[in-house]
Amino acid sequence: MAHVSQRPVGEPGNLTAAGLLVPATIFVAIGLLVPIAILFRYSLNAFVPGKLMVDALTIANYVKFFTDPFYLQVLWRTVRVAVACTIFCLIFGFPLAYVLARTQSRHKNLLVMAIVLPLFVGNAVRAAGWMVAFGSKGFVNASLMGMGLISVPIEIMYTEMAVVIGIIAVNMPFMVLTLQSVIEGIDRNVEEAAFSLGAPPMTMAIRVLFPLALPGILAGVILTFILAMNAYATPVLLGGPKFQTMGPLVFSTFAQQNNWPFGGAVSFILMTVTLILTVASSLLIRRRYA
Amino acid sequence: MASLTLDGLTKSYGDVAVVKSVSLDVRDGEFLVLLGPSGCGKTTTLRMIAGFVPPSGGSIRIGDQDITGLPPWKRNAGLVFQSYALFPHMTVAQNVAFGLEMRKTARSEVAPRVAEALRLVRLDGFGERYPRQLSGGQQQRVALARALVIRPDVLLLDEPLSNLDAKLRLQVRLEIRALQQQTGLTTVMVTHDQEEALTMADRLVVMSDGAVRQLGTQSDLYERPADLFVADFVGRSTMIAGTVTAPGAFRSDGGLVLTCPASAVKGPATIALRPERLTLGPAAHGLDNHVPGAVSFVSYLGAMLDVHVRLNATDHVVVQVPNRSDGLAPAVGDAIEVGWPASACLVFPREAI
Numbered sequence: 001m002a003h004v005s006q007r008p009v010g011e012p013g014n015l016t017a018a019g020l021l022v023p024a025t026i027f028v029a030i031g032l033l034v035p036i037a038i039l040f041r042y043s044l045n046a047f048v049p050g051k052l053m054v055d056a057l058t059i060a061n062y063v064k065f066f067t068d069p070f071y072l073q074v075l076w077r078t079v080r081v082a083v084a085c086t087i088f089c090l091i092f093g094f095p096l097a098y099v100l101a102r103t104q105s106r107h108k109n110l111l112v113m114a115i116v117l118p119l120f121v122g123n124a125v126r127a128a129g130w131m132v133a134f135g136s137k138g139f140v141n142a143s144l145m146g147m148g149l150i151s152v153p154i155e156i157m158y159t160e161m162a163v164v165i166g167i168i169a170v171n172m173p174f175m176v177l178t179l180q181s182v183i184e185g186i187d188r189n190v191e192e193a194a195f196s197l198g199a200p201p202m203t204m205a206i207r208v209l210f211p212l213a214l215p216g217i218l219a220g221v222i223l224t225f226i227l228a229m230n231a232y233a234t235p236v237l238l239g240g241p242k243f244q245t246m247g248p249l250v251f252s253t254f255a256q257q258n259n260w261p262f263g264g265a266v267s268f269i270l271m272t273v274t275l276i277l278t279v280a281s282s283l284l285i286r287r288r289y290a
Numbered sequence: 291m292a293s294l295t296l297d298g299l300t301k302s303y304g305d306v307a308v309v310k311s312v313s314l315d316v317r318d319g320e321f322l323v324l325l326g327p328s329g330c331g332k333t334t335t336l337r338m339i340a341g342f343v344p345p346s347g348g349s350i351r352i353g354d355q356d357i358t359g360l361p362p363w364k365r366n367a368g369l370v371f372q373s374y375a376l377f378p379h380m381t382v383a384q385n386v387a388f389g390l391e392m393r394k395t396a397r398s399e400v401a402p403r404v405a406e407a408l409r410l411v412r413l414d415g416f417g418e419r420y421p422r423q424l425s426g427g428q429q430q431r432v433a434l435a436r437a438l439v440i441r442p443d444v445l446l447l448d449e450p451l452s453n454l455d456a457k458l459r460l461q462v463r464l465e466i467r468a469l470q471q472q473t474g475l476t477t478v479m480v481t482h483d484q485e486e487a488l489t490m491a492d493r494l495v496v497m498s499d500g501a502v503r504q505l506g507t508q509s510d511l512y513e514r515p516a517d518l519f520v521a522d523f524v525g526r527s528t529m530i531a532g533t534v535t536a537p538g539a540f541r542s543d544g545g546l547v548l549t550c551p552a553s554a555v556k557g558p559a560t561i562a563l564r565p566e567r568l569t570l571g572p573a574a575h576g577l578d579n580h581v582p583g584a585v586s587f588v589s590y591l592g593a594m595l596d597v598h599v600r601l602n603a604t605d606h607v608v609v610q611v612p613n614r615s616d617g618l619a620p621a622v623g624d625a626i627e628v629g630w631p632a633s634a635c636l637v638f639p640r641e642a643i
Binding site: 194196197199204 | 446
């Protein structure tokens, strides 16, 4: 009888499997790690107006960021907006994802398409749409005034609320689709078992559904949080020039002030804070439910 | 513990009636099995009892209490699923304790009751394991313990054995039956496996097309089936189509003239014959009906042989005979006589099955 290899694909020593990893690894190395390394080196350089970047080994750029209230304010605002967006996406997204995952409707595919539809429109175009809706004579104010609920237009445009709403609209599909795929993998009978054992819906959700959906919740939270931290078009267009967040700050430091060392430092701080908060939130959620 | 009463229970989705006015009385401590082919409405009936499907009409009572409008979490029903449906993120003990926690059982009482339930299903010492570390049979016993520990009014079993392999199924079947008798729980089980149903039930309900065809004990269903569907679904029968020409006289479409018990059936009719009531060979000669035929097929079942005998161009019967040690088994092509007493003929009005 011929010998059949029992080694599962991906086991160490399997040259074919290792070979499959090479292209992606090279791509990530060249496309991501190298630029990050270069950027980090830049962030330690000195900036002399007129001479651009001067080779140095200094942490002055980081000190500048963390000692200037303006930059700390920008960072704090970015984190606040990203956290708010992520929480709202989770709270609004979970019920939606649940319904989508459990529906028996023949039109399920259409529903999924409807969720993804906002992504068919580019960020900038969508933000422009929100600008029209949020303006003092925009759709929202006109409707509210038409219904007689308000007499003076409310200020939505160029506020934090506008930015949060705008980012939620972009990030929601990511949250919903991530959650949906995980919820679909949870046996409906497990929920019914909890009901039959005396758990009302909310108790069932907390004790059974959320813990089992945890991988999806984590993935969704990480995805939307990272996207929100790094949002660019939405805060620029809906927040206006005074509403600075980290993404636009990185761009303006590089492109408008030509201050590459400081831009590198800002990028690095944004990346590190995102990473730390992502890991922290994962640990928090895991501890709460696992 | 209590009796369970279904009264005119109906479920329709739009114009499609899935369960048509089912009325049943499950006595206190009785093991009732809902038996039927897939799509007959038995699972929907069970899910209405559990509270997952709101009935379109009719009522459900446990004892004297009408539970028709109660949500599942307020009906004290223990449910066991085909897929076990254990909570994968909880240990066996946590799974079993879940229902007690929901009932706010005193903490000091939970541990002993969980231990007792696990002992009942012979899984003491497995409390700290996770469901994924158990075999299918063990998982199903945990599911059983989880349903029993809450001391439910009724125990509902939804095809509890279908995911187990054949050998284990026989064993768990007996265990569930023994447990049910030990605890005296009013139990309703849904299955499509008639052997399972016959071995476990006190009484059975045969359903098809959303309606109850017959309610009765094993021998009621097997020996006195209410209609052709039950005769065909419970046990095995060969059918001979024909006409009742006079009370007690039947003429098959193939021209056989047979004696059968006098009944109210007139005109086009079908006779159902149980394979084991038929006799082969010279012994057939003294019986009410005896017909010459030719063996067309023999299937070997181990202890028994199924001998298919063609009687004429349209009629054939299946005869079950013991597999004798002398090797005198009929062979394909043998000319042979088949006989059966009139009482072996179950006569029904002709209908499409």
